[in-house]
Each structure stands twice: as structure tokens, then as C-alpha cells.
Amino acid sequence: MIIVCAGFVKPFYLVAARYAFWNLTHAFLKKLVGHLGIDVKAGASLFQLLFTMVDGLVDGNEEEILDIISKRLGEVDGSDIGFDDILELDDAAVCLDENDRKVAKDEQTTSRSLSKAHAAMLDEWVTKKTKSVKKRNKAEAQAKARSSRASGSRQVRQPARRQLPPRELQQVSLKPFCPPGGFIWKGNKSRNWNSHYKPFKRFSVTWAVEGMRGSAIKVLQDMWNKHAVLNDLKMPRDCPVDGVF
Numbered sequence: 236m237i238i239v240c241a242g243f244v245k246p247f248y249l250v251a252a253r254y255a256f257w258n259l260t261h262a263f264l265k266k267l268v269g270h271l272g273i274d275v276k277a278g279a280s281l282f283q284l285l286f287t288m289v290d291g292l293v294d295g296n297e298e299e300i301l302d303i304i305s306k307r308l309g310e311v312d313g314s315d316i317g318f319d320d321i322l323e324l325d326d327a328a329v330c331l332d333e334n335d336r337k338v339a340k341d342e343q344t345t346s347r348s349l350s351k352a353h354a355a356m357l358d359e360w361v362t363k364k365t366k367s368v369k370k371r372n373k374a375e376a377q378a379k380a381r382s383s384r385a386s387g388s389r390q391v392r393q394p395a396r397r398q399l400p401p402r403e404l405q406q407v408s409l410k411p412f413c414p415p416g417g418f419i420w421k422g423n424k425s426r427n428w429n430s431h432y433k434p435f436k437r438f439s440v441t442w443a444v445e446g447m448r449g450s451a452i453k454v455l456q457d458m459w460n461k462h463a464v465l466n467d468l469k470m471p472r473d474c475p476v477d478g479v480f
Contacts, residue, residue: 252292255285255307261352264288281352282359297367301360308357308434357434361464369467399478404451412455412476414462419454430454432461455479 248271251257256264261281268275268284273291275284282304289300331339399412406421413419417432422439428451429439438457440450456470456479463470471480 249292252289253303255289255304257307280355280359282356282363285356286363298364298371301364301367304360305434308353308360360434364465365467368465372467395475397476399452399476404448409451409455412479414458417458417462419451419458421451428454430458432458435461452479 248267251259256267259267261284264281264284265275268288271288271291273288275287279287285304285307286300289303293300293303295303397412400408406419409419413430414432417430419428419430421427422429425439425441426443427439427441428447429437431437438454440453442450444450445453455476459474459476459479460470462468463473474480
């Protein structure tokens with residue numbers, strides 16, 4: 236099977252590998268890996284299977300392969316929430332006949348299974364990403380140390396620090412205080428602050444708990460903590476924004 240991309244003909248599996256095989260299931264990928272002749276250890280998890288397959292098909296280093304897999308992690312199925320609400324309401328249950336209720340329960344079970352698998356794969360991804368970043372940072376630090384010894388000690392220029400404004404925080408004014416790749420927005424109808432730092436799930440804090448300013452700070456803290464996990468940093472020490480922690 237082939238796919239035509241911008242005038243070039245590419246085998247389907249090469250295109251699929253660059254998108255971490257979309258949402259193809261663990262069972263399907265186990266069959267596909269055998270067809271492609273890629274060796275995978277017995278009992279490999281979904282993450283291990285994906286990493287081995289992408290590594291065997293795509294020309295890239297470890298962090299580049301992890302970035303590819305993160306595309307798949309960004310897709311989270313949260314449809315089980317709606318089914319929970321329906322099945323917990325007695326009045327709604329009366330409106331559903333036996334067949335419809337079975338369909339709802341089946342969909343709920345499937346969605347929960349997908350959510351559990353996603354959480355497990357995210358944990359494995361974070362662990363490997365953290366080790367990979369620490370390894371890179373150590374190599375870069377050693378290279379800088381060698382360069383510094385060779386050319387004489389130099390003063391390292393520290394990045395400029397930023398300060399959260401003291402007034403009530405607004406969506407536009409908060410953008411510069413997010414970590415790279417982080418997004419923050421205000422929900423006027425839901426009365427909360429929301430953030431998304433991929434590949435993690437979205438995070439929100441209601442104004443009723445911390446107030447408008449306090450909830451915005453909680454959301455910023457969550458993003459910077461996630462950024463620290465993926466970049467071998469320590470919070471609050473390495474946060475360049477004063478007033479977040």
C-alpha cells in the first residue's frame with residue numbers, strides 16, 4: 236500500500252510511522268510489526284512497541300522519536316464522562332431501552348479502556364523522555380566545561396527574569412509567562428483558567444476555589460512543573476518568572 240505525498244510516492248508504513256501509527260490498536264500493531272520484520276520483545280507494552288517500530292522505520296535520534304510519539308499522546312478520548320453522567324441518572328435510565336443502555340455501557344467500557352492505555356503510555360513516555368533529556372544535558376554540560384577550560388573561564392549570562400504583574404491577570408498578558416509550548420486561556424462561561432502543555436492532558440482551576448488571579452497562578456504552576464519534568468529542571472529554582480511559585 237502506498238500514499239502519494241506532494242508528488243512523492245511513499246510506502247504507507249513510513250507515513251504511518253511519522254504519525255506514530257495514529258490510533259491503531261496494540262493488537263493491530265503486533266500483527267503489523269511481524270509483517271514488517273521488526274524484532275520486538277515478547278510482552279512489549281504499547282509504548283515499547285511504538286518506540287521500536289518508529290525507531291526501525293524513521294531516521295532520527297531518541298528525542299526525535301519521542302517527539303513523534305507525542306503526537307499520538309496529544310489525542311485523548313474523554314467521551315466516557317458523558318456516559319457516566321447518563322448512567323448515573325435514574326430519570327435518564329428510564330428513557331433508555333435495554334439495547335440502548337447496553338450500547339452506552341459498551342461505549343463507556345471502551346472509552347475507559349482507551350483512557351487507561353493512554354495514561355500508561357504517557358507514564359512510560361515521560362520516564363524515557365526525562366532520561367533522554369538528562370543524558371543530553373549532561374553531555375552538553377561536559378562539552379561546555381571542556382570548552383571553558385580550553386578558553387579560560389567565562390561568566391555565564393543568565394536569562395532575564397520576568398515578574399507577574401500585580402494587577403488582575405488577563406489572557407493576553409499571561410502568554411509571555413507560559414513555558415515554551417504552553418497555552419493558557421480563560422473560560423468566561425465556565426469561570427475558570429485552563430492550560431494545555433502537550434503531551435499532558437489539559438488542566439483547569441475554577442475561580443471559585445482560588446479566585447481569578449489565584450487560579451491563573453495555579454494553572455501557570457502546573458505548566459511550569461510539567462515543563463520541568465520534560466526538561467530536567469527544578470521548580471521553583473529554574474522558573475524564570477517571579478510570582479508563579
